[in-house]
Amino acid sequence: MSLFSRLKSVVTGDDYLDSDYDDDLEYDESVDSAEPAPRGGSLSMANQFDLGDSFIGSNVIGMPGISSSAAEVMVMEPRSFDEMPKAIQALRERKTIIINLTMMEPDQAQRAVDFVAGGTFAIDGHQERVGESIFLFAPSCVT
Template sequence: MAGFLKNIVNKISGYEEYDVYDEELEPQEDIGYEEEPVDPPSYGRQNPFRARQNRVVDIKTGNGSQVVVLQPADIDTAKAVSNHVRAGRTVICNFEKVDPKVAQRVVDFITGAAFALDGQVSPVSNSIFVIVPRSVSLLQGAGENESALDYLRHVKGTQHG
């Protein structure tokens, strides 16, 4: 009776008994795989720094900084100034021979672009500005703490007054 119940349980659970055969496996054909010979490790005197020599990376001594001098007379040139600052170059803008209204628009554009790029704009004189990217530190003289915006407000106030 136990065998009968065992057969019913096996059929319900999906378990089938298989006959186990003890047969020897036939040798399979060689598929042509060949192992590459491995050189045995040498235990002679080695330079302990030799393994590290391949990890050395050349460091350039110069930082490759460039300074661009422009005389922006229109908005297209102001865009070029912004592209130079984006590329990591310092730009000096000379507005001496530019119409003051155009110069004001260009300076506004450049100041906004420098702000957006985390750069800095600083006046050198009434008509010359320096624009530096975020990777460049701009140090001003001891008595010259006036920011570019303060300078622009001052210039704008003197034009209307």
């Protein structure tokens, strides 16, 4: 069948595929379908993230190598510069910090960002500006 006749058959809705392929499919009748496949065979894969029975019925999977404190995110909305040492302490505890500085005066907010940015730099962390007056500071263990 030529390409044009196949295209015409597809467009008009003719079932040309039935005539092009053999209906004689070979099946291996030596395999008994009533017998289940053996577990632990060469085709089954072991679950490398199996954490035992502690999470049965839960969709939570633990992340090996990350403690729960490293995954913590602290959100701060400081009203004065006096609250900034709490941010530095949280960074030293390897927590990620999001600081919303909309409640502070612009000059105090700039001073606060500079202070926390200096602390972040000292521990080899990194910072990102998330919004107009919102900043994210993360320790070096967070990518």
